[in-house]
Amino acid sequence: MNKFSRTIVITGGAGFIGSHVVRLFVNKYPDYRIINLDLLTYAGNLANLSDVEHKENYEFVKMDICDYDNVLRLFESQHVDGIIHLAAESHVDRSIKDPFLFARTNVMGTLSLLQAAKTAWLNTPEGFEGKRFYHISTDEVYGALEIGGGLFTETTPYSPHSPYSASKASSDHFVRAFHDTYGMPTIVTNCSNNYGPYQFPEKLIPLFINNIRHRRQLPVYGKGENVRDWLYVEDHARAIDLIFHKGKTADSYNIGGFNEWRNIDIVRLLVATVDRLLGRKEGEDLDLITFVTDRQGHDLRYAIDSTKLKSELGWEPSLQFEEGIEKTVRWYLENEQWLNSVTSGDYEQYYARMYGDKKC
Numbered sequence: 001m002n003k004f005s006r007t008i009v010i011t012g013g014a015g016f017i018g019s020h021v022v023r024l025f026v027n028k029y030p031d032y033r034i035i036n037l038d039l040l041t042y043a044g045n046l047a048n049l050s051d052v053e054h055k056e057n058y059e060f061v062k063m064d065i066c067d068y069d070n071v072l073r074l075f076e077s078q079h080v081d082g083i084i085h086l087a088a089e090s091h092v093d094r095s096i097k098d099p100f101l102f103a104r105t106n107v108m109g110t111l112s113l114l115q116a117a118k119t120a121w122l123n124t125p126e127g128f129e130g131k132r133f134y135h136i137s138t139d140e141v142y143g144a145l146e147i148g149g150g151l152f153t154e155t156t157p158y159s160p161h162s163p164y165s166a167s168k169a170s171s172d173h174f175v176r177a178f179h180d181t182y183g184m185p186t187i188v189t190n191c192s193n194n195y196g197p198y199q200f201p202e203k204l205i206p207l208f209i210n211n212i213r214h215r216r217q218l219p220v221y222g223k224g225e226n227v228r229d230w231l232y233v234e235d236h237a238r239a240i241d242l243i244f245h246k247g248k249t250a251d252s253y254n255i256g257g258f259n260e261w262r263n264i265d266i267v268r269l270l271v272a273t274v275d276r277l278l279g280r281k282e283g284e285d286l287d288l289i290t291f292v293t294d295r296q297g298h299d300l301r302y303a304i305d306s307t308k309l310k311s312e313l314g315w316e317p318s319l320q321f322e323e324g325i326e327k328t329v330r331w332y333l334e335n336e337q338w339l340n341s342v343t344s345g346d347y348e349q350y351y352a353r354m355y356g357d358k359k360c
């Protein structure tokens, strides 16, 4: 007899946010069986989960979410009753270079999971009863805001600008369509920029911490005036836990910390923090800042209104940004081996081998 009360598949569990979600669920719910389904692209790294890999309620399955037949076999054979879907291509700059890959993974991959879950669930006597498909999305689907303007709410119309955000918007629509058409119990959340340990160092914060440490240039796009709304990754994982268990089916929630920063101000804060922690003269590395050609279609400002999540489910971020940045910088400085392993080139080669110039 199965000794676990539930079997939950977390896709993309070897990535940045996914690894925090897997860790939280494995430790907090010993009666749940957690299956981490991940293809281990350049962004997926099992070292992110070395502290939970021995746990009895944790399993890893290397699988492509686009591989419908194997995903269906897994869902049916393992009696999966919950899916938390994070697997994605997540970097905007890469989406500008290779939009096909983003459509494949983010759109077709999500559709393959939805269809497999629907088929598997409808083949059981209880159907959709007690099941949940939770799709993790981004605030970028709402488009861009003016400086000093309003915030994104759950009713802001979608207006994606980059191939990444267009692919995420499309996947959100498919998730909602599966509820509206088939009655599938779905839920969608849209979160702002995350930061914290285990983020692949192509994204602003880990890239710049690493560059400051090695005294490499800090390529600030445009004038550094773009604004992002930052949330510590463990706060996002806590919100996902709460919404997975208590969120309303077919609803959506914005997740964010009301924490807007201009890129250039974050870069200055990072320089000051890294310099101080390395015993350098504070600010001595400010001259590494280099203004470079802007990202194509660069969204000016994102800002999330997460009032609904607070008023309905009582979620609030736990960390102030300065505290979170201090923790994050310390983590990257103390985990140089992790940084070296994920940037060793193996992942880039894997990526090229896996996808080459394949289009779909």
Ligand code: NAD
Residues within 6 Å of the ligand: 011, 012, 013, 014, 015, 016, 017, 018, 037, 038, 039, 040, 041, 042, 043, 044, 045, 063, 064, 065, 066, 085, 086, 087, 088, 089, 090, 091, 105, 109, 136, 137, 138, 139, 168, 190, 191, 192, 193, 194, 195, 199, 200
């Ligand atoms: P990430 O790039 O760090 O991790 C993505 C994971 O997905 C990796 O482990 C990768 O191996 C896996 N993956 C990629 N393609 C796959 C495939 N075809 N099959 C199976 N696994 C595959 O991403 P992240 O930053 O942790 O983002 C996770 C999710 O959260 C994404 O859906 C992203 O859109 C969303 N999100 C991210 C942020 C952020 O600031 N990072 C904010 C809001 C929403």
Ligand code: DAU
Residues within 6 Å of the ligand: 090, 091, 092, 093, 137, 138, 139, 140, 191, 192, 193, 194, 202, 203, 204, 205, 207, 219, 220, 221, 222, 226, 227, 228, 263, 295, 302
């Ligand atoms: O808003 C949520 C999104 O946040 C997530 O959906 C994405 O997966 C995640 O990657 C992130 O997207 P951004 O494009 O905002 O993150 P990134 O770290 O790439 O860039 C943050 C800001 O910093 C952005 O305005 C671009 C700028 N930037 C980034 C890099 C990598 C630079 O100026 N220089 C850089 O080298």
